[in-house]
Ligand SMILES: Nc1nc2c(c(=O)[nH]1)N[C@H]1C(S)=C(S)[C@@H](COP(=O)(O)OP(=O)(O)OC[C@H]3O[C@@H](n4cnc5c(=O)[nH]c(N)nc54)[C@H](O)[C@@H]3O)O[C@H]1N2
């Protein structure tokens with residue numbers, strides 16, 4: 001008889017997608033009470049006249065009007081277009097102390113915020129405030145600071161180009177570059193690492209390249225949940241016979257098999273398509289070793305071919321004309337032993353060889369990757385080794401080949417493009433001066449981690465957030481929460497209530513805004529905004545739903561309100577004019593960033609336009625003018641090698657969540673239902689500790705330099721197909737285990753996916 005599994009843990013055998021996905025959408029629509037207008041809303045997602053789906057940053061096939069079904073896109077849209085409201089009566093009923101005890105799901109599930117609110121310490125409640133008074137309070141607080149560098153301006157990647165651009169204008173006119181950004185916690189390793197390799201911090205492929213590729217390598221991303229529209233691309237590629245080689249510690253269902261809800265045959269016959277042709281369960285944090293192993297195999301195959309009289313398998317013409325640094329790379333790889341590669345990657349030499357054979361056989365290869373690569377203390381190094389692998393065979397800058405980082409938030413890439421950066425370059429400063437007649441400071445500002453440190457130390461006293469849930473998304477929960485409670489001012493531009501709003505500062509203000517799906521009407525009429533997807537395509541997005549409350553303002557209007565109250569008419573910026581007609585914001589964007597030439601005209605063309613990605617055309621904007629092979633750190637520096645007795649914890653998104661937004665408590669594809677308090681463990685790791693499936697455990701982080709103890713207690717261990725030495729738990733709950741100081745020193749990305757811990761059973765009497 002099969003052993004009884006812990007409560008809520010089941011074997012889920014069905015493919016990803018399929019009828020399971022359709023049922024999940026119906027449930028979501030009903031729960032958010034949007035059945036009537038819900039279906040119509042979904043149909044307008046990613047249409048030429050519709051709005052950009054806030055679910056992910058994967059491009060749409062040429063922005064045609066085909067209705068692309070997507071379960072998690074549907075969740076993102078219905079979560080925003082819900083009929084539920086958080087109005088002043090809600091706040092009158094619940095004190096902030098009471099709300100603090102609610103879980104993250106319940107807080108957001110109450111619905112859309114309807115009124116600007118300010119916290120009153122006497123009643124311990126948020127109370128209504130007029131917009132103008134809210135702006136005036138924020139302006140007064142910002143002007144009270146001795147120095148503009150004492151304020152932090154956070155951006156979450158849902159903000160449109162127009163909102164983000166006005167925001168950076170306000171902050172630069174105010175006088176700082178303190179731009180902590182969700183990108184600092186996400187793809188910063190890409191933004192910092194790739195420019196050194198290939199001269200641009202963005203992906204080089206277009207969607208069409210997937211039609212011409214001969215092999216896809218996928219590292220550390222979970223598209224069935226996080227980039228669901230990508231599944232259509234992978235489904236098609238697999239059917240075309242393209243090998244898809246996956247490196248991921250967990251067997252993610254959608255990377256194994258997927259039934260396309262748009263495929264009538266698969267739906268009718270309950271069949272599905274195999275996605276991965278080979279699945280390598282690399283150890284958490286073992287990608288650097290796996291990549292060095294793959295390159296070692298490529299060199300071995302090349303040597304063998306040359307000695308047999310062949311021409312080798314490296315693209316020698318590309319290497320000679322376009323790159324530097326191959327000799328040094330070769331030396332590093334030669335000096336890396338197979339023993340260390342096998343120990344750290346957890347993969348066999350044969351497995352790596354078989355993957356390398358696919359790689360050298362394929363004429364054109366695309367490498368896709370996500371957070372499993374970037375969120376490590378070696379995140380930047382990992383990204384650069386991916387670029388090395390591609391460059392060995394000239395797989396950058398030609399059809400069907402290239403690097404494809406899976407971006408996170410739907411406009412996180414665009415926000416960066418239009419100036420959200422703590423390290424502005426000269427071109428940005430010059431552009432701002434040209435467009436607005438003042439020269440902003442070029443002093444380096446704070447990234448996300450630095451902003452929390454500065455707040456903790458009292459060096460920063462004010463925090464404005466353009467969306468997001470910074471305190472919950474950031475590592476080191478207790479530390480971060482303590483810091484947030486020290487602020488003089490916290491102001492949140494937001495759609496829904498979350499825990500960051502409950503970390504009360506001396507003055508705490510909630511500024512409710514329109515979302516992507518809402519109609520945005522300004523003095524000149526209905527407005528569109530623009531976003532940039534993972535493949536550098538810029539296109540328009542227009543909401544059409546009646547806003548949840550007449551009190552709401554758009555993000556650009558709120559930014560302008562704060563700006564006017566803070567800056568008065570400093571620099572003579574026409575805030576009202578730009579908010580009245582977003583075309584005027586785009587005209588300014590075009591002056592600052594010449595790449596957006598004829599912005600208003602080109603964005604009105606169906607499908608929008610692509611920004612310049614020089615590496616896609618083999619123009620290398622690196623220091624040397626060449627693509628550069630870069631050396632990765634030695635494997636002996638790996639946390640796995642340094643702490644052989646520890647387990648390495650990685651933190652994951654469930655299928656029912658969008659970052660800190662928890663839509664529901666299930667993680668269907670991993671067989672977890674109704675709970676999130678679990679740790680996925682290998683059965684040998686359980687046995688070694690005298691534990692078995694379902695036991696209650698404590699997870700304790702290895703001490704960090706600050707000597708503080710960090711733990712997560714009372715979790716349930718579940719037996720799972722994951723490599724020995726690697727364990728996994730859910731984000732954001734596990735953030736309490738991660739010291740703020742655990743981050744990639746080059747990019748500042750927190751090491752959310754490589755946390756050395758110990759696990760012990762809790763004895764129950
Ligand atoms: N529905 C939904 N969509 C989303 C989001 C969401 O939360 N929900 N978030 C958005 C955002 S901001 C982002 S950044 C993206 C995130 O998209 P992903 O990058 O897919 O994010 P994660 O869930 O963090 O999972 C990463 C994958 O990496 C694997 N992994 C973990 N550690 C390692 C490792 O050391 N090596 C390797 N090779 N793999 C590893 C995990 O098993 C998992 O499959 O998705 C975006 N889209």
Ligand SMILES: Nc1nc2c(c(=O)[nH]1)N[C@H]1C(S)=C(S)[C@@H](COP(=O)(O)OP(=O)(O)OC[C@H]3O[C@@H](n4cnc5c(=O)[nH]c(N)nc54)[C@H](O)[C@@H]3O)O[C@H]1N2
Pocket residue numbers: 108156157158159182183185186187371375408409466467468469470472473474475493494495496497498513514515516555651652653658659660661730731732734735752
């Ligand atoms: N342990 C661990 N931690 C992680 C990660 C991980 O993998 N593991 N991933 C990291 C990553 S990749 C990221 S990107 C960050 C995410 O960090 P954030 O971007 O800060 O977090 P979100 O959860 O996406 O923010 C959700 C909130 O955004 C607000 N919101 C939603 N829509 C809108 C809108 O249209 N406008 C405005 N103004 N507000 C809106 C709502 O109030 C909602 O509560 O978390 C990081 N933290």
Ligand SMILES: [Mo]
Pocket residue numbers: 182185186187407408409
């Ligand atoms: Mo992200």
